[in-house]
Amino acid sequence: MREPMRAFSDPKVRKVVIVAASQVGKTEVELNALGYVMDQDPGTVIFVHPTLDDAKKFSRLRIAPMLRDCPRLKRKVHDVRDSKASKTVLQKSFPGGMLMLTGSNAPSALASTPARYIFGDERDRWAKSAGKEGDPWALAEARQTTFYNAKSVEVSTPTIKGASNIETAYAGGTQERWVVECPHCGEWHDIDFDYIRFEPWSETVNGKKVWHIKGGVDWCCPSCGCLSSEQEVRDAPHKWRADNPSAYEEKGIRSFWLNAFASPWVPWERIVIRFLEAKDDPQKLQVVYNTLLGKLWEDRGDLASDDELLARREDYGTRPDGTEVELPDGVLCLTCGVDTQDNRLEYEVVGHGQWGETWGIEKGVIMGRPDTDEVWQRLDGVVEHVYRYRDGGGIRISMTCVDSGGHYTQEVYERCRARQGSRIFAIKGKGGEGIPYTSIPTKVAIRDKRATCWLYTIGVDAGKSSIMSSLKVQEHGPNFAHFPRGKGYDENYFNGLLSERMVLTTGSTGNRWRWEKIPGHERNEPLDCRNYAMAALKILNPDMDALFRARTETKTDNTAHPAPRRRRNGRKTRSVDW
Known part of the structure; x- marks a missing residue:
């Protein structure tokens, strides 16, 4: 100090x-x-x-x-x-x-x-x-x-x-972090709980689990992997590093x-015991993270149940001609996420507004092998469709992300290359902490390397955390997630959207958070589709303020002069399509 x-x-x-x-x-x-x-x-x-x-x-x-x-x-x-x-x-x-x-x-x-x-x-x-x-x-x-x-x-x-x-x-x-010089290799690191090593064992006393540590608590140097005892670390040189x-x-x-590992009054074993006693209770674990480990806590508690989100669905309303409104007024931009399976494509169209507010527009399944033309032609119909507001104005999907994992990677590359003009891009999901949600795309070879395709790598864990956080927002406005009645948003959708949760694992390589499926929620395609659609917005990075101004001007114009219905011969109307 x-x-x-x-x-x-x-x-x-x-x-x-x-x-x-x-x-x-x-x-x-x-x-x-x-x-x-x-x-x-x-x-x-x-x-x-x-x-x-x-x-x-x-x-x-x-x-x-x-x-x-x-x-x-x-x-x-x-x-x-x-x-x-x-x-x-x-x-x-x-x-x-x-x-x-x-x-x-x-x-x-x-x-x-x-x-x-x-x-x-x-x-x-x-x-x-x-x-x-x-x-x-x-x-x-x-x-x-x-x-x-x-x-x-x-x-x-x-x-x-x-x-x-x-x-x-x-x-x-x-x-600045308080760092120690490794007694073995001389590199400087802060004492992070992820690199603390211990061998726990427990016994039951009067019906209560009591934790013990066998052989003491050591620190593993991230550079050389050598173990140092608590006393060796305390005796080593320390300094602040900015x-x-x-x-x-x-x-x-x-x-x-x-954090508390630097405190001369708190033995490391006491910190570890407190962690073991709290690890199965998120509220107690947060206290340990904040007050001992000196870490920020990510709220990874249980989300609302499938039934609660199902009951939260809304009616987006009807247009003057009696048809359903596809786009609520708050939607400024559309993206689509596509998950590739061996016998189908699953997709979700998501509407985005200001300050992270989202609207589910359509969740659908296109049956058929992903190496057939018919499947991709039907996806073209989804992407090229003009989604309509109440006043008749409409917008198309601005960007689509298609999962290239699975058994049809090359076919996805080929089809996406042919559709770059419609902003349909191949993506590859990558899990793990610290991986950014989106990054600069790379060119990958297709089959015989005569052609290439743009490929985006998506940090799926970061995306899932963002989605789960938005589902916890209870009031309409920033970061709130809206869902419509019908249009594919049924029990199966919400069962898949809430199919995974974060769990803390303790192993020889340290303590890590990872996503795992919840028992009874075996299908996670809705979560993946939503993740890819949100990634598409992140990649696109549109100017929401400019879109809001354009939408406001268009809405005012359409109110003064109602847009005519589209003619059967396909001639253009004065609806705004972008």
């Missing part, structure tokens, strides 16, 4: 971010920095906690003992006298400055007093909005505008991946990430 404290007194640093497991000293850094301000470099301090009750508790249990036991601070710091007793707890004065403690849910304190210093404790537990005035951290930082030498400290244990404020703050800084050092010079932000 010496380096974060040095960073606070560095004139070039404007912000210090600490992401750390519980009880490794991050609160002591805050207290020491606060004492430094009071004694050496005074100014007004706003110290923000998740709630006012947390602020009062922190004042009584942490700040009061520090002021009592440090003679220099005891002589300088005084309570702010007020008729209300709480003021003496939440406000303290010292020569040249004042300390104000408040909660993230108290907008009056965050938006009224100019302050040179901002301290934020347990940032990920803060309220999303201070009353009706917006992000509490943004409100607090706005108080520093007039100070050229302002400083802030943002501290928290990590919480949910993708919803963690401290994760975002850390990414904006130097991104992954983004330019943030120091360019933005004056230093960020640090630390």
Whole structure:
């Protein structure tokens, strides 16, 4: 913790971010920095906690003992006298400055007093909005505008991946990790739980499982694979290593990430036992991940049941001529995902709106071997079809991704090459953590290598996580997934869409999350089709704002002048097709 404290007194640093497991000293850094301000470099301090009750508790249990036991601070710091007793707890004065403690849910304190210093404790537990005035951290930082030498400290244990404020703050800084030099090869690595090795065994005592570790806990070096004991690692040299050092010079932000394996008060065996006791309970496991392993937790709990999603289906409405509306007004772009089987093609057409909102448009099956012309001609009919809004305007599918795995890889390459003009591309799914959802396409040879085809590699695990997250959204709007009644969205579809889940596996190569099928959900084609359709949007990367403006203008025009129905001779109408 010496380096974060040095960073606070560095004139070039404007912000210090600490992401750390519980009880490794991050609160002591805050207290020491606060004492430094009071004694050496005074100014007004706003110290923000998740709630006012947390602020009062922190004042009584942490700040009061520090002021009592440090003679220099005891002589300088005084309570702010007020008729209300709480003021003496939440406000303290010292020569040249004042300390104000408040909660993230108290907008009056965050938006009224100019302050040179901002301290934020347990940032990920803060309220999303201070009353009706917006992000509490943004409100607090706005108080520093007039100070050229302002400083802030943002501290928290990590919480949910993708919803963690401290994760975002850390990414904006130097991104420093506490690393150790391997006693065997001399390479530097942080102590990550994925490389901790142990041999567990359990016994049942009074009906309860009790875990034990046989032979101690070791660390496996990612570079050389050699095992080092806990004591060997503690005795080895350590240092902070920055992954983004330019943030120091360019933005004056230093960020640090630390887990409990660095704590001198927590034996590694205790961490491992806590993990084993919690591994079968997602809620308990999240606590271990956040407070001991210092990791962000991905919410991989159970999704809604098949029946719940089936009951969530909607009616998209009817057009003036009595036909069903194919496209709700929020749809701005269409993509299609195609899964290849030995005797059929399964596809799903997905509509996309602003901010990740999606609509299922059509789920279908084209029976026949994928090496026959008839099957692909029927797929052409799906891709070239103009899907209609209520007002008569229409759009076609912008991009289609076709799975090239299975027994018909070369046939898929040939058919996709012939349909590149319709933006039908072959894709190959690749599982595993850390694989990006989409990447730059490569050219692959077809049969005798006289021709080539573009092939996209899709990180299917990343796509599945995104899909499952969207299914948990309960309110219409950003990231919500809509499904229509009929059009292929039946019990079998939702059974396949929810056919897989993430499970944690512990093995000789480390601890890994992987997708596995849920018993009773044997067919996963609907999940694959949705995954490929979402990947197509990612590859296409359309300008949704521009599409929204174009759709709004078209809708207004069609309202003023209703579009005529398509004539039997196939002549063009004034419907907008793109």
